[in-house]
Amino acid sequence: MLSLFKPKLRLSDLTENGLVDIHSHFLPGIDDGSPDVETSINLINQAKQLGFKEFICTPHIIGGMWDNNDTTISNAEQKLKKSLDKDTILSYGAEHMIDHEFAIRLKEGDIVPLKDNYVLVEFSFLAMPNFAMEVLFDLQVAGYIPILAHPERYLYLYKDFEKFEELKKAGCLFQINLLSLTNYYGDEVNYLAQKMIDKGMYDFLGSDIHAQKHINYYSKPIKKKNLPYLKELLHNNSSTFSELNNTVNSVKNHYTK
Numbered sequence: 001m002l003s004l005f006k007p008k009l010r011l012s013d014l015t016e017n018g019l020v021d022i023h024s025h026f027l028p029g030i031d032d033g034s035p036d037v038e039t040s041i042n043l044i045n046q047a048k049q050l051g052f053k054e055f056i057c058t059p060h061i062i063g064g065m066w067d068n069n070d071t072t073i074s075n076a077e078q079k080l081k082k083s084l085d086k087d088t089i090l091s092y093g094a095e096h097m098i099d100h101e102f103a104i105r106l107k108e109g110d111i112v113p114l115k116d117n118y119v120l121v122e123f124s125f126l127a128m129p130n131f132a133m134e135v136l137f138d139l140q141v142a143g144y145i146p147i148l149a150h151p152e153r154y155l156y157l158y159k160d161f162e163k164f165e166e167l168k169k170a171g172c173l174f175q176i177n178l179l180s181l182t183n184y185y186g187d188e189v190n191y192l193a194q195k196m197i198d199k200g201m202y203d204f205l206g207s208d209i210h211a212q213k214h215i216n217y218y219s220k221p222i223k224k225k226n227l228p229y230l231k232e233l234l235h236n237n238s239s240t241f242s243e244l245n246n247t248v249n250s251v252k253n254h255y256t257k
C-alpha cells in the first residue's frame with residue numbers, strides 16, 4: 001500500500017550535497033563558539049558527516065567584546081590544526097561587526113577577509129547602526145565585497161523591508177543561515193528568510209555553527225520547494241570559496257530590481 005506520507009526533506013539532505021561553509025565559530029577559545037580544541041574537533045567531525053566539505057571559520061570581531069585580529073585568529077587556527085585530521089580543509093576569515101571600531105580597522109587596513117576580497121559583516125541584533133551604509137560604501141571603495149551575515153535575523157527591519165533592498169542595491173551580498181530554514185530562530189526569522197528566498201536576494205549560505213545545539217537541528221525538516229534555489233547557493237559557495245577548484249567567480253545574483 002502506498003504511504004500517504006511523503007518523506008520529509010531534512011536540512012541534512014541539503015548539506016549532503018557538499019557544503020563549502022563560509023560562516024562558523026569552530027575555532028577554539030576566541031569567541032562565543034567552541035571553547036576548546038576537543039569541542040572543535042567533535043563539532044567538525046559531526047559537520048563532515050552532514051556533508052560539510054570545507055570550512056572557513058569566522059570568529060566574531062566586535063569592539064570591546066571580541067577584539068580579535070588576524071594574529072589571534074591565525075593562532076587559534078594553528079592550535080586546532082595540530083590536532084585536526086590532515087585532510088580537513090579549513091581556513092579562516094572573520095565575522096566583523098559593523099560598529100565604530102570597524103570603521104577604524106578599515107582605515108588601518110585591519111580587516112580579515114574570508115578569501116580574496118570578500119568580507120563577512122554583521123549588524124547588531126538591536127538596531128542597524130545609522131552609519132552602516134556609509135561604512136559599507138567605504139569598505140567597497142577600499143576594494144572589498146561585503147557579505148551581510150544572516151539578514152533574516154535582523155528583525156528590527158521586519159517592517160522596513162526596503163532597507164534590505166537598499167543594502168542589495170548598495171552592493172552588499174547576502175548570506176542566509178541554514179538554521180533559518182528551520183524554526184530554530186522562530187517564525188518571524190523563517191518568514192523573512194522565505195521572503196528573501198522568493199525574491200532571490202541571497203548569494204551564499206552558511207552554517208553559523210557555534211555549538212552542539214546547532215548541529216542537532218540538521219535533522220529538522222525544511223521546505224522542499226526551496227531545494228533548487230538552495231542548491232544554486234551551494235554552487236555559489238563552492239565556485240567562489242572552494243580551495244579545491246579554481247573556477248572563476250560565478251556568483252549568480254538573482255536579485256534584479
Ligand SMILES: [Fe+2]
Pocket residue numbers: 023024025095149208
Ligand atoms: Fe556568526
